[in-house]
Amino acid sequence: MSFLDYFRGKKSGSSASVAKERLQIIVAHERGQREQPDYLPQLQQELLAVIRKYVQISDDMVQVEVDRNESCSVLELNVTLPER
Amino acid sequence: MARIIVVTSGKGGVGKTTTSASISTGLAKRGHKTVVVDFDVGLRNLDLIMNCERRVVYDFVNVIQGEASLTQALIRDKRVDTLYILPASQTREKEALTKEGVERVINELSETFDYIICDSPAGIEHGALMALYYADEAIVVTNPEVSSVRDSDRILGILQSKSRRAEMGQDPAREHLLVTRYNPERVERGEMLSVADVEEILAVPLLGVIPESQVVLNASNQGLPVILEENSDAGQAYDDAVARLLGEEREQRFMTVQKKGFFSRMFKGG
Ligand SMILES: Nc1ncnc2c1ncn2[C@@H]1O[C@H](COP(=O)(O)OP(=O)(O)O)[C@@H](O)[C@H]1O
Ligand SMILES: [Mg+2]
Numbered sequence: 001m002s003f004l005d006y007f008r009g010k011k012s013g014s015s016a017s018v019a020k021e022r023l024q025i026i027v028a029h030e031r032g033q034r035e036q037p038d039y040l041p042q043l044q045q046e047l048l049a050v051i052r053k054y055v056q057i058s059d060d061m062v063q064v065e066v067d068r069n070e071s072c073s074v075l076e077l078n079v080t081l082p083e084r
Numbered sequence: 085m086a087r088i089i090v091v092t093s094g095k096g097g098v099g100k101t102t103t104s105a106s107i108s109t110g111l112a113k114r115g116h117k118t119v120v121v122d123f124d125v126g127l128r129n130l131d132l133i134m135n136c137e138r139r140v141v142y143d144f145v146n147v148i149q150g151e152a153s154l155t156q157a158l159i160r161d162k163r164v165d166t167l168y169i170l171p172a173s174q175t176r177e178k179e180a181l182t183k184e185g186v187e188r189v190i191n192e193l194s195e196t197f198d199y200i201i202c203d204s205p206a207g208i209e210h211g212a213l214m215a216l217y218y219a220d221e222a223i224v225v226t227n228p229e230v231s232s233v234r235d236s237d238r239i240l241g242i243l244q245s246k247s248r249r250a251e252m253g254q255d256p257a258r259e260h261l262l263v264t265r266y267n268p269e270r271v272e273r274g275e276m277l278s279v280a281d282v283e284e285i286l287a288v289p290l291l292g293v294i295p296e297s298q299v300v301l302n303a304s305n306q307g308l309p310v311i312l313e314e315n316s317d318a319g320q321a322y323d324d325a326v327a328r329l330l331g332e333e334r335e336q337r338f339m340t341v342q343k344k345g346f347f348s349r350m351f352k353g354g
Contacts, residue, residue, distance in 0.1 A: 014274025019230050020281045027237045027285055034241045 036066055047077070055081055086194040089201050089329075090219035090257075092243070094235030096206030098227045099264040102300060103322075104203035105133045106311035107223065110326030112167035113311075116198040119158065121189075122172035123215035124205040125181060131171045134161065135307025145173035148185030154192055163312065168197075178211040190218045208242055217248050221258040224288060227265045228277040233285055236261075240288065260291035262325060267296045268341045279339055292325035294318055295338040 044064045051057060063078040091104045101124075108120035122130040125145065131137040136159045142152035147170075154170075161167035170189075173180065193200050204215035216222060222243050226236040240259065244250055249257050263279050270276035279293050297318040303310040311326070313319040317338055324334045 016271070016274045016277050016281070019277055020285070023230055023233050023277075023285050026234060030234075030237065031241070034245070 035068070040064055040066065051079060057082060086197045086200050087221065088190065088194070088219050089199065089221045089223060090204055090216040090243075091201060091223045091225060092204040092212065092216055092239050093225040093232070094206070094208060094212075094239040095227075095232045098225050098232050099294065099300075100206075100225050101129050101133055101203055102304065102310065103223065103225050103262060103264065103294075104130060104201050105309040106319075106322040107326055107329070108199070108201040109161075109164055109167060109309040110311045110323055111199050111201075111329070112161070112164040114326070114330065115166060117166045117196065118199040118201065119168040119170060119193055119197045120201040120203060121170040121193075122203050123181065123211055124203065125172045125176055125178045125211055126174065127205065128172040128174045130169065130203050131159075132307060133304050134169050134309065136161070136169055136171075137307075140171045143171045143173040144189065145176045145180045147189055148180065148182065154189065178205070178209070181211060181214045183214070183217065186214050187218065208238060212239070213242070213246060216243050216257075217246075219243070219247060219257050220249075221260065223260045223262050223291060224286070225262050225264055226282055226286070228263060228267075228271070228279070228282055230277075233277065233282055236286055240286065259288045260329070261286055261288040262291045262294065264294040265296045266293050266338065268339060272341055279336075290336070291328055292321055293336060293339050294321045294325070 044062060047064065048057070048059065048062050051062065057079070061080040063076075065076045067074045067076055089107075091100045091107065093100050104120050108118050112118040120130065120134070121144065122128055123144075124130070128143075131140055139159050142157040144157070146152040147154055147157045157170060159169045159171065161169065190200065202215045202219065205211040216239075224236050224240060226232050243257055243259070247257055249255065261283060263282055266279065267276055271278045279290065283290055295317050297316065299313050299316040299318050300310050303313055310316065310318050311322040314323070321338050324337065327334050
């Protein structure tokens with residue numbers, strides 16, 4: 001909450017500030033998704049299929065992301081295995 | 085060369101048609117030859133807001149399909165003589181707006197008009213895509229409310245990746261944020277996102293703020309673009325936006341709670 005907000009009597013718990021916070025998070029997330037290459041969903045499906053040959057995992061246990069830097073791109077693969 | 089400006093938002097009912105009508109009227113009033121094109125095939129409304137619904141003979145899709153010439157389909161505004169309307173078709177499918185067809189019409193309009201204002205349908209489907217595809221500039225109409233802001237960001241992403249400029253690797257379309265239906269009282273009470281909040285989230289330069297105003301409904305009842313209600317808050321806010329679009333510097337108004345003066349209290353709604 002900025003000084004000015006305080007001055008205006010705007011509480012950080014106001015519904016507008018909740019809205020702002022939620023928007024900042026979802027918009028940042030969706031912008032990240034937008035910059036992902038088109039092949040990613042397909043890649044994720046195929047990886048899932050391969051891993052399932054060996055371990056039973058659900059759809060959300062594989063996360064695939066591409067991180068683009070100035071000089072190179074990194075394909076990040078995160079697989080959560082079920083507890084034994 | 086015409087300036088092609090799309091009025092878009094993603095979300096429906098935020099004020100795109102209201103904005104298209106007023107911005108095009110404002111540009112034409114300043115002497116620029118302007119055409120406003122309704123891309124909302126199947127849900128034609130611009131004609132009502134511009135008060136020419138009974139003069140529609142041919143429409144956009146008729147021109148695309150070669151059933152009428154552009155001259156036959158264009159309707160000249162009765163109030164501002166440099167303003168023309170190209171109505172949407174009420175009966176066809178949105179897919180009737182083919183990329184080639186739209187391009188042909190836009191190119192032909194570019195030969196005679198200074199400004200082409202494209203009133204986009206809601207959504208992110210074909211119709212909305214066609215409305216923004218050829219745009220040089222985009223006015224993103226946003227209400228200070230979560231779903232509208234999110235949808236605006238979505239449509240900005242589409243503009244940046246799927247428009248002709250994006251596909252051809254040209255300079256991106258210039259983006260303008262227009263916050264509409266703004267209620268400073270509610271912002272002050274912490275119930276509504278402020279203009280600063282919306283600007284910060286979307287990171288698009290602010291073209292203007294249009295207050296929530298009863299005058300908008302009254303004007304649309306009569307088929308009057310609200311910018312012609314020159315003494316109203318919303319009308320003046322649109323006039324400021326047009327001036328800024330033309331490069332004029334105008335200070336932002338209508339963003340803070342107006343203390344009602346004696347006269348405005350006497351003549352309520354002034
Ligand atoms: N600034 C405003 N104040 C009050 N009502 C508004 C304002 N702008 C738009 N409206 C109303 O909101 C509704 C939707 O507007 P419209 O321009 O048709 O939106 P869209 O084209 O985005 O669907 C209409 O009833 C219109 O009168
Ligand atoms: Mg509309």
